[in-house]
Amino acid sequence: MTESAAPTAPTHERGAFGHPRGLMTLFNTELWERFSYYGMRAFLILYMTDVARGGLGLETEISGAIYGLYTFGVYALALPGGWIADRIVGQRLAVLYGGIVIALGHFTLAAPLVIPGSDYWSFYLGLIFLVIGTGLLKPNVSAIVGDLYEGDTPERRDAGFSIYYMGINIGAFLGPLVCGYFAENVDWHLGFSLAGIGMIFGLVFYMRGTPALKGAGELNEEALARVAQGRRQLMMGLGAFAALAIVIYALVATGTITMTVIGFAQATGLIVVIVAAIYFGSVMAIACRDKVERHRVFVIFLLFLGAAMFWSGFEQAGSSMNIYARDLTDRVIFGWEMPTSWLQSVNPIFIILLAPVMGLLWVQLGARNPSIPVKFGMGLALLGVGFLVLAWGSFYVPEGAASSPAVGVSMTWLVVTYFFHTVGELALSPVGLSSVTKLSPHRLVGQMMGTWFMGAALGNLVAGLIAGRIETLPPEQLFTVVASIAIGSGLLFLLFSPLINRATHGVK
16 A cells, blocks of 8 residues: 655745745735725615715615625625636736725725715715625635645645634724724715725735745636637626626616616525526536435535525624614713724624634534534524524613614623624534535536535625615514524524435535
8 A cells, every 4th residue: 555645845935833925915915805895894784874974865675785785796706706817817916906996996985075976876886896806806815825835734724724714804803993983983985995995905915925925826827828718708708798787777767677776686686596596406417427426416505505594694794783783772881982883893803712712612522523414503593593682682672772872772682692693603604615615526616616605695685685674674573583594494404414414425
């Protein structure tokens, strides 16, 4: 029996703690990108629904639909963003271009600071820029981290990603504190500007640290030979998209069809579900080569549904739970009113504190480690428990809470809810990503990973639509319904876990 070959020596220059120097470049890039994303997201729906301080003054239901479409687009465009990097420009340039477009998006949102009356056009154009830029940057910066550890040991690679994810959560913690404070207390558009400045910082770190990447994220010779073909395909795709947009616009403009933001968001969600079902069905019927592959792909389909269900609740942090914090929560501390958006920093703090604990727990459990469906069931159930806490707290909301920040329930209700949601996220999200890579046939891994992003995109869209009901349904009723659906879904995963485990054919 021959011994397995040892990992080839990594070619990247070592820096802090023996990791590639390029890791800190990507750490800082992602920290500031997440600063800009979560900093803006923390007050986005507050700005859309604000009337008194120069916000857009939109109805909550419309604002929720726009919020859902925006966050849907951020995740959905990760698929074409990854494709463009793989086929045309490479990950390194995709991250650079994406960061530039993100900064342009934030500064476009901030345009009313210097261009009075530009609120609506700058708002929608800015969101479009943000969706495109994030779709280019987000999937590809992670891919470059993986390239830095090509030929390295799995343990060092995992450690590198742990450091990288710490940067994500530091940015997610700081963004709402800085951008949210100035947006709520000075000017909404100043908050957008600070988010854009954060992305500029990220670009500066990225460009200055590019030499440390040592070619990671560059197209190889085989990919370079297909660039011209990729460009043609991209132009054809953009042309088809433009033609479809023109047809839809013409139908709406002539009154042939009626299209509202809410209706468009609902139709988008339905289309995604139908396309996903058709896609998974065709993969199982045509692309899978045997029963084992079909069973495993079916499990991925179940994980897609579970992920969509989970994110549809979890991502209400920036929408319905943000409105709950603004209107129904007492945020006055010793006479000082805490900005609503600051509560968005609770989740990343819990992530930073609890991620090592959860990781140690899974290691200590060893062979008794819960299976894939059990962890999904746990994640969904904990999500539901968090909403039950919020529904419970809603029964204690006094009359007139929406008219005064000092009249409302304690912030403890939201903090406890975020605690349960974070533990649920740590149970479900990492195992979902890992499981998809292990369950997928090797030749379909990229496509199957794309379905995970689409599950997150669908969940974000649904979260926005649910948030729009917070002013038409009593919060205790809304959150009880959401909790019931989440817990029910979790129990289904737990109940059928033996069957799902059997369908994985040994994948743990």
